[in-house]
Amino acid sequence: MNKELSSFAVRLSELIAVGFQNESFGSLALELFTLQFQNNSAYRKICEARGLTPQVVEHWTQIPVVPTGAFKELELTSLALDGRTTVFHSSGTTEQKPSRHFHSAESMAVYEVSLWNWFKQNIFENSEIGIQNPEWLVLTPSAEQVPHSSLVHMFETICKKSGGVRAPASRSTFFGKVGVDGAWILDFEAVLTALSDNSKLKTQNSKLILGTAFSFVHLLDYLAEKNCSFQLPLGSCVMETGGYKNRSRSLPKTELHALITKHLGVPLESIICEYGMSELSSQAYEREVRSQNSEIRSFQFPPWAKVQIISPETGREVTEGETGLIRVFDLANTFSVAAVQTEDLGIRRGDGFELIGRAQLAEPRGCSLMTA
Amino acid sequence: MNLPNYFLADLPPEAPLSPEMIAAACHTLKRNREKFLRPRPTEEIIKILCEVAAEWLSPENKFRKLALKYGPAETGFSKPVLEKGLDGFFRRFTPENFRTLLEQELGHAARLDGFVGGAMARGPQLLVHIAAGNLPNPAIISLALGLITRSAQFMKCASGTSLLPRLFAHSIYELDRKLGACLEIAEWRGGDAELEGALFAETDCVTATGGDEALTAIRSRLPSQVRFLGYGHRVSFGFIAREVLRDDTIAEIVAGAVDDVVAWDQNGCLSPHVFYVEERGAVESDKFAALLAAELAKRETVEPRGKISVAAAASIASKRAIYEAIAVHRADAKIWASQNSTAWTVVFEHDVRFQFSCLNRFVFIKPVPDMAAVLRGVDEFQGKVSTVGIAASPEATASLALIFSRWGATRICSLGQMQNPPLTWRHDGRPALGDLIEWTDFEL
Numbered sequence A: 001m002n003k004e005l006s007s008f009a010v011r012l013s014e015l016i017a018v019g020f021q022n023e024s025f026g027s028l029a030l031e032l033f034t035l036q037f038q039n040n041s042a043y044r045k046i047c048e049a050r051g052l053t054p055q056v057v058e059h060w061t062q063i064p065v066v067p068t069g070a071f072k073e074l075e076l077t078s079l080a081l082d083g084r085t086t087v088f089h090s091s092g093t094t095e096q097k098p099s100r101h102f103h104s105a106e107s108m109a110v111y112e113v114s115l116w117n118w119f120k121q122n123i124f125e126n127s128e129i130g131i132q133n134p135e136w137l138v139l140t141p142s143a144e145q146v147p148h149s150s151l152v153h154m155f156e157t158i159c160k161k162s163g164g165v166r167a168p169a170s171r172s173t174f175f176g177k178v179g180v181d182g183a184w185i186l187d188f189e190a191v192l193t194a195l196s197d198n199s200k201l202k203t204q205n206s207k208l209i210l211g212t213a214f215s216f217v218h219l220l221d222y223l224a225e226k227n228c229s230f231q232l233p234l235g236s237c238v239m240e241t242g243g244y245k246n247r248s249r250s251l252p253k254t255e256l257h258a259l260i261t262k263h264l265g266v267p268l269e270s271i272i273c274e275y276g277m278s279e280l281s282s283q284a285y286e287r288e289v290r291s292q293n294s295e296i297r298s299f300q301f302p303p304w305a306k307v308q309i310i311s312p313e314t315g316r317e318v319t320e321g322e323t324g325l326i327r328v329f330d331l332a333n334t335f336s337v338a339a340v341q342t343e344d345l346g347i348r349r350g351d352g353f354e355l356i357g358r359a360q361l362a363e364p365r366g367c368s369l370m371t372a
Numbered sequence B: 001m002n003l004p005n006y007f008l009a010d011l012p013p014e015a016p017l018s019p020e021m022i023a024a025a026c027h028t029l030k031r032n033r034e035k036f037l038r039p040r041p042t043e044e045i046i047k048i049l050c051e052v053a054a055e056w057l058s059p060e061n062k063f064r065k066l067a068l069k070y071g072p073a074e075t076g077f078s079k080p081v082l083e084k085g086l087d088g089f090f091r092r093f094t095p096e097n098f099r100t101l102l103e104q105e106l107g108h109a110a111r112l113d114g115f116v117g118g119a120m121a122r123g124p125q126l127l128v129h130i131a132a133g134n135l136p137n138p139a140i141i142s143l144a145l146g147l148i149t150r151s152a153q154f155m156k157c158a159s160g161t162s163l164l165p166r167l168f169a170h171s172i173y174e175l176d177r178k179l180g181a182c183l184e185i186a187e188w189r190g191g192d193a194e195l196e197g198a199l200f201a202e203t204d205c206v207t208a209t210g211g212d213e214a215l216t217a218i219r220s221r222l223p224s225q226v227r228f229l230g231y232g233h234r235v236s237f238g239f240i241a242r243e244v245l246r247d248d249t250i251a252e253i254v255a256g257a258v259d260d261v262v263a264w265d266q267n268g269c270l271s272p273h274v275f276y277v278e279e280r281g282a283v284e285s286d287k288f289a290a291l292l293a294a295e296l297a298k299r300e301t302v303e304p305r306g307k308i309s310v311a312a313a314a315s316i317a318s319k320r321a322i323y324e325a326i327a328v329h330r331a332d333a334k335i336w337a338s339q340n341s342t343a344w345t346v347v348f349e350h351d352v353r354f355q356f357s358c359l360n361r362f363v364f365i366k367p368v369p370d371m372a373a374v375l376r377g378v379d380e381f382q383g384k385v386s387t388v389g390i391a392a393s394p395e396a397t398a399s400l401a402l403i404f405s406r407w408g409a410t411r412i413c414s415l416g417q418m419q420n421p422p423l424t425w426r427h428d429g430r431p432a433l434g435d436l437i438e439w440t441d442f443e444l
Helices: A003-018 A022-039 A041-049 A105-124 A150-161 A188-196 A213-225 A253-264 B019-037 B042-057 B062-075 B079-090 B095-106 B136-148 B163-175 B193-200 B212-220 B250-266 B285-302 B310-329 B371-377 B394-407
Strands: A086-089 A100-103 A135-138 A176-178 A184-186 A207-212 A237-241 A271-275 A284-291 A294-300 A305-310 A323-330 A339-349 A352-358 B119-122 B126-131 B152-157 B183-187 B205-209 B227-231 B235-240 B272-278 B334-337 B345-348 B362-368 B385-391 B411-414 B438-441
Touching: A003 A022, A003 A105, A022 A041, A041 B310, A086 A150, A100 A105, A105 A150, A105 A284, A135 A150, A135 A188, A184 A213, A188 A213, A207 A213, A213 A237, A213 A253, A237 A253, A253 A271, A284 A352, A294 A339, A305 A339, A305 A352, A323 A352, A323 B310, A339 B310, B019 B126, B019 B152, B019 B183, B019 B193, B042 B062, B042 B079, B042 B095, B042 B136, B042 B163, B062 B079, B062 B163, B079 B136, B079 B250, B126 B136, B136 B152, B136 B163, B152 B163, B152 B193, B163 B183, B205 B212, B212 B227, B235 B250, B250 B272, B250 B285, B250 B362, B250 B385, B272 B285, B272 B371, B285 B334, B285 B345, B285 B362, B310 B334, B310 B345, B362 B371, B371 B394, B385 B394, B394 B411
Parallel strands: A135 A207, A207 A237, A237 A271, B126 B152, B126 B205, B152 B183, B205 B227, B235 B272, B235 B385, B272 B362, B345 B362, B385 B411
Antiparallel strands: A086 A100, A176 A184, A271 A284, A284 A294, A294 A352, A305 A323, A323 A339, A339 A352, B119 B438, B334 B345
16 A cells, blocks of 8 residues: 555545635645546556656646546556555446546545535535434445445445434334345335324434435335325435436436425425435535525535646636536545546536536437437 | 528528428418429420529629639638539430430430320329438429429428528529429428428428438328438448559549549548549559548648538647658558648558548548458448549459449449539439439329
């Protein structure tokens, strides 16, 4: 194990824990680039091919990025073979070749510090929600069932760190299962029991429900079919993440949130969207921010991960309000590659972005594909 | 643009269409057809079509000028690409070509005018076209064939794509108002149940181009007596045989391949996604790819690719980024790409499996040991392949054609002609004119 990377990881974790200062990002990013260039051979080759070495890179925005797709093809890691204790795969049941993000105990520690601190700030310390000692309902399978899911590892981590309480009648906080085809499905009956759990009691605990957008669609469809609605206690909160990945019908976000409010009684301001992926170790949460004198909703990464919105046509950063590909420089990706180019489109909003989503396989404008 | 309001598509965008307007338009079309179109002889219709085409080929023609002026913004094709595409297309409108088509599809050129050898052909009363995309050729040829079969026609264009069919219909109207009065062009977003319900209630034959899902949806909404001609999603590729990869022929081969990629910015189903290149030619396959890239760069200066959406650019940028990373690590993968734009991309890789290109001038070059490897590579797409563009010796071409035909490709042509099908082209393997008509047999 490379000592310099290890000590960087420890230092970063400490900085995150005490409140990361924005100003330190630039120099840390350059320092990390140098270390990754030295220790990550697959990455070094890409940098060298582009002529971008630590000797010539002067600003974090010049650090060579790797596309998320390259995590499928290459071993983008500084970890030696025997140091890799965990690997996270990109989601999607149909993918023949998933992305691989390798982790060791040390890199996992950075991942956990990063995800926990930003989650905490956005959910637990979010005064609009006012959540306190909630009961946890996670709509994914447990990590035991899906050990290669970085999302589920995140849910497990925050559950553990916050001392997650399960609903009294439930055996677990995780309500998902893996179906025969490998797809994630929900134990509807168990969710229903957990939701209606202590409805006869006078004082109810608020609930924190975490899940993917498609798991919420599955749940909401089920509740609609059963003609069933809940009014969850004040302070309850929903966090939804990820796209639909063809695992359910797709709903526009406003429609999904309206249905969540309708069936679970959670107000819109307590529904939080998260943006993350297996190739990153930090996540973005959507929140109200002030931009050019107006309040807008925008996804914000933590200060130890910076985002740029890049014009796919020119490769340059777009201006405010323009659409481009989301690029993230994530210091918590300490042992892999910090500079990651996603395939997701976003609109630049302040120092965050409004998420549009995966750049669809462009359909030909010609004769055969488009009747819309 | 100041075109007179002849067609529904001429109405300002703020004027909403109603089912009643669609039904009324259909009734008018049918009446006009009875009066003005049905009695006309085939020869006369062909003469008018050829005159209209000749006018479109003249640089001074006002409809051509409008197409070239507004086309780039409306269709996303640059002016030179539109110019070349339209010219190649309209040049095929000759009396000889139409006669050959009639003879091919009906056995005799006069069978739409009366009985010949005990058989007479008749077109639908009201032919409806559900046109898709910005590529004008399929829409315009549909209108031309419909006129030849003396059908009143209602063409529904996808939103934002009616400009060129509309200009073509205006050019017919200007030359022969009575003929133009048998055409209607409208534009709305597909799937509008009310408008389409009104339209489908009036028609006896519908042609549609689009994805499989869209076609299935349209078919399910048609009354049972309505004939449906659906043209689904097809892909195309090229094959370049070892014997023509020589220093004295390579320039011509490369130019042909580039013609196929540049035409309509590779957006038609006749455009190649992949070129399979036989290994061990005097010019090796990677050299071919490099030459192709250089030629694409050169073409960009004279026939620039049109403006594309952010989403389309994003899929090119994403694909490129992955191949750039792969190319650094594997000696057998290479990529060439335009700088500071997504204008063109060439990816060279050894995997023989057919790959969907993100189009807009993004092409795969895949070296193959032989023809058998090509068939293995495209195996998954059997029944979905439209055109195979071939560059090979004349002897080899004949046997390759036989192999690809038996395999199920519906069109085999020379490299460089993939986006240039003749009037007699059988669309997706079906007789384009022959499928429109019904026969009467006279057995007395």
